[in-house]
Amino acid sequence: MITLAHITLHHHIYLGLVLFFIGLFGVFYRKNILVVLMCIELMLNAVNLILIATSQYYADLNGQITAFFVMTIASAEAGVGLALAVQAYKRFKTIDTQLFNRFRG
Numbered sequence: 001m002i003t004l005a006h007i008t009l010h011h012h013i014y015l016g017l018v019l020f021f022i023g024l025f026g027v028f029y030r031k032n033i034l035v036v037l038m039c040i041e042l043m044l045n046a047v048n049l050i051l052i053a054t055s056q057y058y059a060d061l062n063g064q065i066t067a068f069f070v071m072t073i074a075s076a077e078a079g080v081g082l083a084l085a086v087q088a089y090k091r092f093k094t095i096d097t098q099l100f101n102r103f104r105g
Helices: 009-029 033-057 062-092 097-103
Strands: none
């Protein structure tokens, strides 16, 4: 049986890395804008997990303060991303990422 005393910094880092790479895989291989935005949020939360775990391990508040700013940026990114997705849906009637190729030319 694993208790909280057996969970080390390495466990948190491994979990954060797994979550980050799941999000990275989703960003590269998904076509839906909303799913891509969720994967970006997953990546940011994985970074927050690692920041807070290392901050707790080293008894330093800098990681927790940085995680707070990452959460602020993530919420702003979600708002702007969702607004862009809504506007793209209104204009093109789809939220496929291939529609952004139309914006280039």
